[in-house]
Amino acid sequence: MLVSHKTENNMKASLLFLAVILLVQNGQSANILGIFPMGAGSHYILASKLMLGLAEAGHNITFISPYEFKTQPKSGSIKNIVLEGAGDEFQKLLKESNLFERNKQNLLLSLSTMLKNFVSSINDTLQDEKVNELLRSDQKFDAVIMEQFFNDALKVFAYLYDCPLILLNGGGPNSFVNPTVGNPEAISYIPNMMIKASRNQPMTFFERTKNALSHIIFVQIKNYLLLPHQNEVLHQKFPNVPEVTDLYLNASLVLLNSHPSMHPPQALVPNMVEIGGYFIDPPKKLPKDLQEFLDNAKDGAIYFSMGSNLKSKDITEERKKIILKVLGKLKQKVIWKFEQELPGKPDNILIKSWLPQQDILAHPNIKLFITHGGLLSTTETVYHGVPILAIPIFADQPMNAERAQAAGYGLTVPYTNEDFTEENFSHALEELLHNPKYRDTAQRVSRLFHDRPMKPMDTAVYWVDYVIRNKGARHLRVGSIHQTWYQYYMVDVILFLLFSVxxxxxxxxxxxxxxxxxxxxxxxxxxxxxxx
The missing domain is CATH 1.20.5 (Single alpha-helices involved in coiled-coils or other helix-helix interfaces)
Structure with missing residues (x-):
């Protein structure tokens, strides 16, 4: 076959252009270490999705995690270091715990157990043989990414590799992450996730008092319990590294899994970036049985799931009977994530131990999502514009449920003996299914959620690249991280002025x-x- 001289030159030029692009891409790729030892399902989803997104942006990822990562990126690479026994240990802890009764546990005992587990997880990570093999190798990294979740001793990896530290926070700005980069604590108008404030803003005087006390207590627990215990574990492994209190303030960037459409707007310092919903994938085709079940739901369908950690099978028998009785009377079909056989199940209910939640919520016949109110589930329902009936249990779930109810796209039925009645559950369902204002509001909030200049994963990739490109972007750090609490709040100045007066x-x-x-x-x- 004859090829003209001009065509041959065009082909050479195209190949040269392709080679230049590949060289440029290779030059932009970075080596990133992700450290995520937390075994909870929602935490692992956030970690693995971010690592996958960065790999598909062309980076080379080393991912320390409790579970094996099986997804292959379309570009870049992911090397998975699975922590020995971490996933099994967490699953064992879940089986031994009754999370539905957690709100009845003694707060101090629960907190003590939680802190002990976090310190144990840090120690296991530092002592893991495969992690230490990595440390002994000549591998270099351009950035370390980790979750900000009571594991500050692990920030030592950024020190050991002399590279920028990037934090991922599973929610919005709060007392757990704000101090790491000097973000203002909005305790006068943002409720702490550990307290239940009214849906009406601003908070009342007593709510603000309770919020301030909660903030002070958390700061003392962090300063005098959490960080000292972590410091002890860290220096047993690395005697010559800085104190945890110094590592604590070394973050170059914080990625927040939040968005103003769902979280109260508040001030953010320059190196805090919201990427809420980055973990959500475009909907995929449903399995045949689920597709047919939903397509045939002429009166609509309800999706029911209590998340990845809570198990519907552990709901008390009394509440199961209430739920089955109420759901069985509905015209709508119901898909319920339930982990075992369910005797007496009405014909309109389909149960499965695992379900593709995002793809189900995307189906046009889904009218309502019954959920525990976890942030990931709440974000997914906002993404798809579906109203929720929340049955919150612990942690941030009550606050997420309150926000959904305050915004007008959901209602709450607390999981307590007094409030979880057939009448309350039935009334909430009927209101959500037949009053169009809830779906209209859910659709409006969904439009706000999607209305942003770029996709949240693209935002995450841009800012990670920015920090690496600018060697830690120290110009974005605010000066307050170098101040003591009394300097930041001007206590010394106020006292001086009062004394002077x-x-x-x-x-x-x-x-x-x-x-x-x-x-x-x-x-x-x-x-x-x-x-x-």
């Missing part, structure tokens, strides 16, 4: 009294002279 008043008083006495004495003397 006090001294000034005393001086003025002294002078006035002195002058008054002098004048009075003079007047008295003159008066005596006149009377003589």
């Amino acid at each position: 006090l001294i000034f008043v005393k001086i003025v008083k002294f002078v006035v009294v002195k002058v008054f006495k002098t004048v009075r004495s003079k007047v008295i003397r003159q008066s005596k002279i006149k009377t003589q």
Whole structure:
């Protein structure tokens, strides 16, 4: 086959252009270490999705995790280091815990157990043989990414590899992550996730008082329990590294899984970036049985799931009977994530131990999502514009449920003996299914969620690249991270000014009294002279 000279030159030029592009891409790729030892399903989803997104942007990822990562990126690479026994240990802990009864546990005992587990997880990660094999190798990294979740000792990896530290926070700005980059603590108008404030804003005086006390207690727990214990574990492994309190403030960037459409808007320092919903994939085709079940739901369908950690099978028998009785009366079909056989199940309910949640929520016949109110599930329902009935259990779930109800795209039925009744559950379902305002609001909030200049994963990739490209982007860090609490809140200045005013008043008083006495004495003397 004959090829013209011009065509041959065009082919050479195209090949040269392709080679240049490949060289440029190779030059932009970075070696990134992701450290995510947390075994909870929602935490692993956030970690693995971010690592996959960065790999598909062309980076080379080393991913330390509790579970094997099986997805192959379309470009870049992912080397998975699975922590020995971490996933099994967490699953064992889940089986031994009754998460539905967690809100009845003693708060101090629960907190003590939680801190012990976090410190144990840090120690296991630092002592893991495969992790230490990595440390002994000549591998270099351009950035370390880790979750900000009571594991500050692991920030030592950024110190050991002399590279920028990037934090991923599973929610919005809060007391867990704000201090790491000096973000203002909005305790006067943003409720702490550990307290239940009213849906009406602003908070009442007593709610603000409770919020302030919660903030102070958390700071003391962090400073005098959490960080010292982590420091001890860290220096047993690495005696010559900095204190955890120093590592704590070394973050170059914080990626927040939040968005103003779902979270109260508040001030963010320049190196805090919201990427809420980055973990959500475009909907895929449903399995045949689910597709047919939903397509045939002429009156609509309800999706019911309590998330990845809570198991529907662990709901008390009394509440199961209430749920089955109420759902069985509905015209709508129901898909329920349930982990075992369910005797007495009504014909309109389909149960499965695992379900493709995002793809189900995308089906046009889904009218309602019954959920525990976890942030990932709440974000997915907002993404697809589906109203929710929340049954919150613990952690951030009550707050997420309150926000959904306040925004107008959901209702809440608390999981308590007093409130979880057939009447309350049925009334909430009927209201959500038949009052169009909830779906209209869910669709409006969904439009706000999608209305942003670029996709959240693209935002994450851009800012990670930015920090690497600018060697930690120290110009974005605010000066408050170098201040003590009393300097930040101007306590020393206020006390100085008050003391100065006090001294000034005393001086003025002294002078006035002195002058008054002098004048009075003079007047008295003159008066005596006149009377003589």
